[in-house]
Amino acid sequence: MESLRPGDPPEIGGYRLLARLGEGGMGEVFLARTASGRPLALKTVHRDLSRDPDFADRFAREIRANDRVRSAWTVSVVDFSAAGASPQWLATEYVAAPSLGEWVHRNGPLAGPALWSLARELFAALVAVRASGVVHRDIKPGNVLLGRERPYLIDFGIARAVHDPRHTRTGAVIGTPGFLAPEQATGAVAEAPADVFSLAAVLVHAATGHSPFLAEGEELELPGLLHRVVHDEPALDGVPEGLRSLLGECLAKAPRERPTADEALARIGATGDEWSRAAPPSLAADAGHREAELHRALAASQPLPVPVPMPPPPLSLPSAFAATPPLPSPLPGATRRVPWAVGAAAAAVLVVAATLVIKMPWNERADGNGDGKGGGSGSAPPSAPFSAMPRSWVGTWAGTGPGTPDADGVTRARTGEFSVTVTLNAGSVGDLVGRQVSKVKEVSTGRDLGCTEALELRQTSGDRSVFAAVTSHPTDPDATFACPKGNLYVLTMAEPDRLTLETEGAQSAGAPDTLTRGS
Known part of the structure; x- marks a missing residue:
């Protein structure tokens, strides 16, 4: 969590901004609050994307579609911008937790019960996503939050809204290099098997600290990385033996050769340590620090004035x-x-x-x-x-x-x-x-x-x-x-x-x- 910068607006969409949570290629993420003090993660989209004449409608359609995803492993959409707003934005429930990418970068890979529990929870999350008829298409370490009670999948629809090949140039790549499926790397419209591939790549990262298509500490230009995703076999050294076989099948080049999320979950097994018990002990301390920081930010902030609603005009009826x-x-x-x-x-x-x-x-x-x-x-x-x-x-x-x-x-x-x-x-x-x-x-x-x-x-x-x-x-x-x-x-x-x-x-x-x- 960082302080707001000079030039940051005090509010967006009627929600008071309190701090910065991050930024990336698509936009910025702020900690915001409702009038009564409920924390929100408010994500803006870069203004140049908002100027795309098709983007506003595409953004609204994707967020409405993905708001159908309701499960224990996802955060709820609270609000989002109307067409024509600049910048476009999305407000979701806020979880005071590190992302998997952040955690592995600071603390190293997960091992033992924590890794197995993470795999079980994330495949269960993917089963729930598929039951809603939604494909995420951008599962990556930064889109997995390690909450106290369970991990969460976040940011449904954002990548598709920005780079939907039905509305943008042929060959547009949707997803994050190193974690996207081969069909995404070649610009095809990805379906459910692509999420299975990406989730397996994320679990390899959780176990080893790097993508299955990069060696530890290696950096590679985008064309070379995409070539590896499409043509090379994944590197699974460091993945526990019992999990290695399953993740290798999930990383098959052909979508039809990958197991479904339900099949992967069945192979991992429905029983095992719950995440709250299996997670690294230091994760609870990290969550406590973040929650205290959140409490201070909320306590120091003031809500926006709430306008008194005016009586509505009479409804004209037959x-x-x-x-x-x-x-x-x-x-x-x-x-x-x-x-x-x-x-x-x-x-x-x-x-x-x-x-x-x-x-x-x-x-x-x-x-x-x-x-x-x-x-x-x-x-x-x-x-x-x-x-x-x-x-x-x-x-x-x-x-x-x-x-x-x-x-x-x-x-x-x-x-x-x-x-x-x-x-x-x-x-x-x-x-x-x-x-x-x-x-x-x-x-x-x-x-x-x-x-x-x-x-x-x-x-x-x-x-x-x-x-x-x-x-x-x-x-x-x-x-x-x-x-x-x-x-x-x-x-x-x-x-x-x-x-x-x-x-x-x-x-x-x-x-x-x-x-x-x-x-």
């Missing part, structure tokens, strides 16, 4: 779906009728009709049993607000509704299954605490009209919480419609593993009425 008068709102700008994220498709009437509305009156108790004290309706006053969301809310919640298959397709979209998934993390009011993903399939076209949103906690009272969507993008990365921003959601925890969504009217027809906690 007369058949006119809104009922709103009740008094607990927050500035909050309305009683709140749309769950459904995209604005090209046909405006279909967009309005496809919107799911959630209504949570704040003058009713979660169990619906008013005690007759206070208020003309005889209902109980709301619980006192908390500053932090209770731990009982943390987790993944999902629900599926029938959709509206019998709608007329004109005043209201004809849709099939309507699924909603909400992932919530611990946080305080003003913090970005989660993600909401809606999938709503239009029957006639098969289009997904759903949206994916980053959720900020606005208010919580234990059994009820208010969330604001601070960003919103189509769930389908290839969709061309725009999603509304600023939606407010009020959820009630009716039971420990069930959130209720009180809905009303035709606009919310077909939506799930409850979300249940995932396993």
Whole structure:
């Protein structure tokens, strides 16, 4: 972590910058914070890349696609720049941990249980990545973080956004020399086997301190290194015997000859020392130092002022779906009728009709049993607000509704299954605490009209919480419609593993009425 330099901006995208974490050929990485103090890794892309007329759309598409990757071994995308921003940027969760490349450079190769545990964890990570239908294409020591509990794979999509051969010159090389697959070295579009090759090369580096195509301390010009990757056999001296055979097969020149990530993981074995026990003891001390440094940076910083939200303009609806008068709102700008994220498709009437509305009156108790004290309706006053969301809310919640298959397709979209998934993390009011993903399939076209949103906690009272969507993008990365921003959601925890969504009217027809906690 380094101090900001003269000329560095104080903020990017509304996030206060605190320090520099690194820089490379694609851009710079900063430590940033949300208004409530949650740390973020904010990565900018060099302005000359942003000036590429195709880059902004490519960047947004890749990040949306890779935001589908949700696993224990990846960090979540929190936010990213809108098209036209300069520079383009991406904010993710921050992990106070060294990269594998940094660790090996300072401390030497891993050995014994630590190396085997790293191999097991990273192949498990790759299995999860493939289950999401994503190819990383830039797995390298610098993109593996050695966290306390487990290693993490980071930087999905950045390399592709910058050098996608579908959009750039023929023969563009995607990846990092010394760790890319032969098909990448020749400029071909790499698929899942390329990640297996790169991960094997990374594990050779972890075991020996260098790429399988470079001798210790050797430096080689790019053309010579790429020639070795394509034509020469990998050097595996120093790799433990039990792991050497598997990594040699993963480094086969022909993609079809490499084992899959699932096959490699099965050969390593599902059991063994957990990373937290197998990792070098000095790694815990390193993590403690970084966490203390982070705490000091957060304590010394000041959040950006948070603007007070203005009341939204009234929503214009067809007369058949006119809104009922709103009740008094607990927050500035909050309305009683709140749309769950459904995209604005090209046909405006279909967009309005496809919107799911959630209504949570704040003058009713979660169990619906008013005690007759206070208020003309005889209902109980709301619980006192908390500053932090209770731990009982943390987790993944999902629900599926029938959709509206019998709608007329004109005043209201004809849709099939309507699924909603909400992932919530611990946080305080003003913090970005989660993600909401809606999938709503239009029957006639098969289009997904759903949206994916980053959720900020606005208010919580234990059994009820208010969330604001601070960003919103189509769930389908290839969709061309725009999603509304600023939606407010009020959820009630009716039971420990069930959130209720009180809905009303035709606009919310077909939506799930409850979300249940995932396993």
